[in-house]
Amino acid sequence: MPVPPxxxxxxxxxxxxxxxxxxxxxVTVLEGINLDFHAGEIHAVIGENGAGKSTLMKILAGVYxxxxxxxxxxxxxxxxGDLREMENLGVRFIxxxxxxxxxxxxxxxxxxxxxxxxxWFLDEPRMHxxxxxxxxxxxxxxxxxxxxxxxxxxxxxxxxxxKAIAKRASVLILDEPTAVLTQREAERLFKVxxxxxxxxxxxxxxxxxxxxxxxxxxxxxVLRDGRLVATRRADELSPNDIVRLMVGRDLHxxxxxxxxxxxxxPVLEVKNLTIPGYxxxxxxxxxxxxxxxxxxxxxxxxxxxWEGVVGLRERLSxxxxxxxxxxxxxxxxxxxxxxxxxxxxxxxKGKGLLVEEDARTNYSLLGLKRFGAWFVNERNEREAFKTAxxxxxxxxxxxxxxxxxxxxxxxxxxxxLAKILTVDPEIIVFDEPTRGIDVxxxxxxxxxxxxxxxxxxxxxxxxxxxxxxxxxxxxxxxMRSGRIVADLTGPAINxxxxxxxATGVKQAQSGTRPLEGV
Amino acid sequence: xxAIETAEPGxxxxxxxxxxxxRFGRWVRDVGPAVALVLLVVLGIALNPSFLSxxxxxxxxxxxxxxxxxxxxxxxxxxxxxxxxxxxxxxALVASLMIIIMNRLTQTGWAAPTAVAVGIVAGVLxxxxxxxxxxxxxxxxxxxxxxxxxxxxxxxxxxVTFLASGGxxxxxxxxxxxxxxxxxxxxxxxxxxxWVLALVVVAGTIVLxxxxxxxxxxxxxxxxxxxxxxxxxxxxxxxxAFVVQGFCVALATLLYVPxxxxxxxxxxxGWELEAITAVVVGGTALRGGSGRIWGSIAGALILTLxxxxxxxxxIISVYLNGAVQGVIILGAAxxxxxxxxx
Numbered sequence: 051m052p053v054p055p056x057x058x059x060x061x062x063x064x065x066x067x068x069x070x071x072x073x074x075x076x077v078t079v080l081e082g083i084n085l086d087f088h089a090g091e092i093h094a095v096i097g098e099n100g101a102g103k104s105t106l107m108k109i110l111a112g113v114y115x116x117x118x119x120x121x122x123x124x125x126x127x128x129x130x131g132d133l134r135e136m137e138n139l140g141v142r143f144i145x146x147x148x149x150x151x152x153x154x155x156x157x158x159x160x161x162x163x164x165x166x167x168x169x170w171f172l173d174e175p176r177m178h179x180x181x182x183x184x185x186x187x188x189x190x191x192x193x194x195x196x197x198x199x200x201x202x203x204x205x206x207x208x209x210x211x212x213k214a215i216a217k218r219a220s221v222l223i224l225d226e227p228t229a230v231l232t233q234r235e236a237e238r239l240f241k242v243x244x245x246x247x248x249x250x251x252x253x254x255x256x257x258x259x260x261x262x263x264x265x266x267x268x269x270x271x272v273l274r275d276g277r278l279v280a281t282r283r284a285d286e287l288s289p290n291d292i293v294r295l296m297v298g299r300d301l302h303x304x305x306x307x308x309x310x311x312x313x314x315x316p317v318l319e320v321k322n323l324t325i326p327g328y329x330x331x332x333x334x335x336x337x338x339x340x341x342x343x344x345x346x347x348x349x350x351x352x353x354x355x356w357e358g359v360v361g362l363r364e365r366l367s368x369x370x371x372x373x374x375x376x377x378x379x380x381x382x383x384x385x386x387x388x389x390x391x392x393x394x395x396x397x398x399k400g401k402g403l404l405v406e407e408d409a410r411t412n413y414s415l416l417g418l419k420r421f422g423a424w425f426v427n428e429r430n431e432r433e434a435f436k437t438a439x440x441x442x443x444x445x446x447x448x449x450x451x452x453x454x455x456x457x458x459x460x461x462x463x464x465x466x467l468a469k470i471l472t473v474d475p476e477i478i479v480f481d482e483p484t485r486g487i488d489v490x491x492x493x494x495x496x497x498x499x500x501x502x503x504x505x506x507x508x509x510x511x512x513x514x515x516x517x518x519x520x521x522x523x524x525x526x527x528x529m530r531s532g533r534i535v536a537d538l539t540g541p542a543i544n545x546x547x548x549x550x551x552a553t554g555v556k557q558a559q560s561g562t563r564p565l566e567g568v
Numbered sequence: 569x570x571a572i573e574t575a576e577p578g579x580x581x582x583x584x585x586x587x588x589x590x591r592f593g594r595w596v597r598d599v600g601p602a603v604a605l606v607l608l609v610v611l612g613i614a615l616n617p618s619f620l621s622x623x624x625x626x627x628x629x630x631x632x633x634x635x636x637x638x639x640x641x642x643x644x645x646x647x648x649x650x651x652x653x654x655x656x657x658x659x660a661l662v663a664s665l666m667i668i669i670m671n672r673l674t675q676t677g678w679a680a681p682t683a684v685a686v687g688i689v690a691g692v693l694x695x696x697x698x699x700x701x702x703x704x705x706x707x708x709x710x711x712x713x714x715x716x717x718x719x720x721x722x723x724x725x726x727x728v729t730f731l732a733s734g735g736x737x738x739x740x741x742x743x744x745x746x747x748x749x750x751x752x753x754x755x756x757x758x759x760x761x762x763w764v765l766a767l768v769v770v771a772g773t774i775v776l777x778x779x780x781x782x783x784x785x786x787x788x789x790x791x792x793x794x795x796x797x798x799x800x801x802x803x804x805x806x807x808x809a810f811v812v813q814g815f816c817v818a819l820a821t822l823l824y825v826p827x828x829x830x831x832x833x834x835x836x837x838g839w840e841l842e843a844i845t846a847v848v849v850g851g852t853a854l855r856g857g858s859g860r861i862w863g864s865i866a867g868a869l870i871l872t873l874x875x876x877x878x879x880x881x882x883i884i885s886v887y888l889n890g891a892v893q894g895v896i897i898l899g900a901a902x903x904x905x906x907x908x909x910x
Contacts, residue, residue: 362796383799393797401797404790406857415787415798418780425778469798 062125064089064252065110065141065221070119072105077458079105080276083119087221087252092243094263094284095256097273098296098515100459100486103256106273107223110254111143112136140220144210144227152199157181159198160213184212188242203349204235211242222246224255228262231347233553240266258514259549260289274298275488293517297489304493305521306500314338315374317508318391318477320359323368328354330532332368336477336510341503343523344512345548350529352512353396356479360393361385392416392475394466396482396512398459402466405455409446409465410435412454417472438468443494460491467498478502479510484518496522516545528552600903601850601866608873616880626759628869628876633761634659634820636868638839639846640772641699641816643864646847647776648809649789649856650706650713655817656839657724658698662821663831664728666691667737670747680746687743691825692818698724699814703807713810721840729833736832739825747826761823765865768819772861775812785809789856845893846871849900870896 063086072080080102087093095103108114110121115131122128123139136143150159160181166173181194190208198206207227214222222243228236243266247253257263263270264284271281272295279295287295297304316335323332328351336342344352357363359370361381370377372389379385386392395401403412414421414431421431439446442464445457454462463483470478480499484492499522503509513519519526526543528536528551536551550556612619638655645652666687673683698720705716731737739747753760776782784805787795795802825831848854849870850863871893878886 381801382796383801386799395797397793400791401793404787404794404857406790407786411783415783415794415800418783422780424780426780426783428778473799 063087063122064124065254066122067106067110068120068122070106070109070116070121072102072109072114073117075456078276080109080116083273083278085271085278085281087254089220089250089252090247091269092247092253092255092267094267094270095254095273096258096260096263096270096292096296097279098484098489098492098517100275100484100488101273101296102276103273104225107143107225107254107256110136110221111141111223113143140218141223142214142217142219142221143223143225144207144214145225150198150206150209150213153197155195155197156185156192156201156209157194159209160184160216162213164217180216181212184216187215188212189238204231207231207239208235211239215246219246219251221252221254224253226256226258228257228259233555236262236553258516260292260545261549263292264289272296297517299489304489304496304517306497308341308522308524309500309504314340316371317373318359318389319369319371319374321369321371323355323358323370324366325351325354325358325363326366328363328532329358332529332532332534334527334534334537336508338508339503339506340525341499341509341511341523343519343526343543344510344529345516345519345526346529346552348514350552351532352529353481355529356393356481356510356512359385360389360391360479362393386416386473386475390474390476391479392470392473392477393479394470394481394483396485398462398466398485399455403454403462406453408451409444409454409457410450412465413438413469414472416469420472434472435468438471442468442498444468458487459485460487463487463491463495467495471502475507477508477510479512481512482514483511484513484515516548519548520544530554598851600900601863601870604849604870605866605873608870608877612873612877612880615877615883619877619880622757624876624880626757626762628872629762629765630759631876632865632868632872633765634824635839635842635846635871636765636865637768637816637820637823638813639843639850639864639868640768640861641813642843642847643772643850643852643859643861644776644785644809644812645713646844646852646854647789647856647859648785648806649792650806650809651844651854652702652713652717652810652813653840654698654702654717654721654724655813655843656836656841657721657728658695658814658817659821659824659836659839660728660831660833661698661724662691662694662818663825663835664731664737665694666822666825667739667831668731670743671740674740674743680742683743684747684750687747688822691822692815695814695816695818695821696811697814698817699811700807702814703810706810707803707806717840725833728831728835732832734833736830739829744826744829747829749826751823751826764819764823768816769861769865776859776861781805781808786857786859790858842868842871842893845897848897851900 066086067083070080070083071078083106095106097103105114109116109130112131112133112135120127121130123141128139129135151162154162157177161177166176166180178194185192185208188208188211190205190212192201192205192208198209201209211227227239231239243253243255264287267284269281270284270287270292272279272292274296275298279298314337317338318336320335321333324330332355344355346352354363358365361379361384370389377389379388382393399405404415410431413435418426421427421434438444444464445461454465457465483499484495487495496518499509499511511519511523520543523543524539526538526548527534528538528548530552531554535557538547618624638659642652642655669690670683670687673686674680702713702717702720705711705720706713709716750760755763776785784795784800787798787800788802788805792802795805846867847859847864848867850860850865850867852859852863874892874896875889878884878889878892884892
């Protein structure tokens with residue numbers, strides 16, 4: 051595909067951010083951002099998790115109010131933090147977390163809040179006619195009367211996009227639109243985006259896939275730790291440049307060197323594990339002291355697979371062998387005790403931490419038994435926490451009762467890490483271990499994971515951050531649609547190879563057919 | 569509180585109205601029940617000198633004992649994120665079964681004191697079983713505890729009517745004579761129920777604040793997902809909380825039976841609401857995750873005191889007792905609403 055001509059920023063930008071800063075409590079997530087978006091332009095905003103991309107998009111869309119700075123629409127200041135006003139101006143925002151009413155039908159969702167009416171009643175014929183048209187426009191063939199909850203994630207995304215353009219858009223903001231799409235679905239979306247741009251819509255989108263960004267975007271803006279690092283024409287940047295700008299240092303500074311692993315016997319063997327609706331016949335082994343990566347698109351079943359292994363999710367079939375012996379356990383508490391396997395959940399605030407409790411309570415929750423069978427020995431608990439604070443360099447405030455939701459993301463994650471290690475596990479599953487935290491803390495966490503593995507514990511890293519998988523792991527398993535489709539080692543661990551398997555361009559090595567409809 | 573603001577400088581514009589309101593709300597939540605209690609006592613003394621008489625105070629304490637003990641169990645259930653509407657009906661059922669057993673035993677020639685002892689043990693067992701039923705249905709049956717206990721409330725209440733054939737079950741006089749002291753006797757000038765209440769308060773406080781179980785109760789109520797991912801047996805904790813509640817109900821009931829010596833479908837009517845009111849007035853959040861025993865007891869005392877004051881004075885009609893209690897619970901809820909920043 052030819053590189054599209056880049057509109058050379060003529061005249062007034064459609065949407066602009068001026069000196070935009072944003073803090074949540076003590077945490078500054080954006081600082082002094084100046085950026086403009088022009089009609090007909092596809093502008094990619096990239097950066098690592100926690101760089102502030104989503105926050106910036108949300109400020110531009112009127113979801114958040116910036117702490118400082120202003121937003122301009124066609125040269126005029128708008129009232130910030132006013133979603134309605136931005137919507138009236140034609141700024142459409144498609145969330146990363148899909149915002150659909152699961153129990154309503156496709157057509158009901160499309161017109162939610164702006165239903166055409168006939169007196170006091172809904173104008174159903176018109177809704178159906180316009181609904182069909184708008185879906186046809188983006189090439190999505192979806193049943194209008196289907197309950198949205200019954201759709202696949204990618205289909206839901208199309209509904210979300212259709213909803214956004216059901217009314218004329220001047221700006222389309224997409225937060226990681228391709229994270230849940232297969233290659234084919236993504237291609238279709240790109241066509242839609244390009245045709246909108248050709249009609250003069252300014253398109254802003256966040257993506258993690260550098261190849262895609264290079265191909266699609268006219269301009270690229272890189273954010274790092276809440277600051278704007280660079281805005282360049284896409285054809286001026288090589289993928290290597292982009293990575294360097296994103297990470298802010300050379301990769302070997304971020305990741306500790308990979309120790310060469312001797313061939314050790316497997317600690318954990320999973321045989322033919324099936325979790326209905328998520329995972330189909332997964333078999334693999336994990337060696338002692340190994341850092342094993344799990345790559346794949348969102349929804350590929352990586353999290354579900356490991357939740358199944360540790361007993362947090364019902365499994366239909368499959369065997370788990372620990373140190374060469376068949377191990378049975380039902381439920382996480384048993385897995386923790388018998389398999390010595392601990393799981394660090396991806397959703398830090400929803401599953402990892404009691405956000406209203408203090409750091410110490412959170413720290414000791416997983417291994418509370420260690421501090422007493424019946425009564426909690428608070429003195430031991432306090433001592434242990436103090437040690438953990440030093441070991442993990444957790445920044446605690448003088449007020450010990452400070453609820454943990456007032457901590458920065460990186461600090462919270464350190465508490466979770468310390469919490470996992472209280473139970474002295476042999477196997478640790480890190481699910482998105484660096485989501486939403488700054489580069490400095492990331493480097494620290496990578497070092498710890500590396501040290502933990504060097505100590506002879508086995509680590510599993512589930513991550514959507516390819517750099518992390520590539521930089522950290524000894525071996526990488528790629529999952530697609532509920533199946534393990536590749537087992538990569540050495541030089542095969544690279545972005546191209548992983549993405550080819552993850553999106554299904556390269557088929558499974560064993561020739562198994564991926565599970566449809568998950 | 570203030571420490572939070574100083575700990576994180578510049579985190580929020582400090583001097584907004586909402587901020588002060590929140591801070592006030594948090595203060596009210598921390599010490600509010602105690603302050604309200606003191607104010608009520610002062611008001612009582614001002615309105616009627618006989619309020620401060622030992623007789624009246626001991627009466628207030630004794631009458632608070634039933635709801636007080638039940639509200640401690642309710643605190644556990646509510647902290648874990650559940651609710652138990654069945655406690656009043658449960659008390660009536662436990663009382664009925666105790667009366668039937670004790671009467672039957674004395675009729676078959678058992679000595680009255682032995683019969684009372686067996687009755688008490690049976691009562692505790694029934695309370696335990698009733699709590700277990702609620703807990704199992706909630707945790708294993710995966711039904712909302714509101715619905716579960718709405719159902720069991722109907723079942724328990726109806727069983728009482730059935731057992732009493734629509735009338736009243738009465739202790740026979742020999743048993744009554746042997747059982748009376750449990751409610752009416754005093755030790756160190758205080759009635760037995762007050763001592764039991766004190767014991768339960770101390771035990772409940774220790775369990776909730778010092779044990780692993782107490783910590784888990786808070787975790788489960790605060791966020792069940794986090795509890796699951798922290799390897800806590802969430803179901804077991806939920807069940808155990810209901811069992812604690814059942815045990816507390818049994819304890820309150822075995823103090824209550826010798827007082828009237830009878831049970832009917834009217835026994836314990838509305839106790840569930842009084843217990844929940846006491847817990848909420850005491851500053852425990854209905855959505856779970858945090859709670860305190862002393863607050864619930866303060867709440868129970870506040871409720872009894874209001875009734876007592878209305879009886880002693882004539883400013884507000886006694887018939888409006890329920891309305892005053894309603895205002896109190898609404899006020900407590902309003903103050904709590906602003907007390908937690910998100």
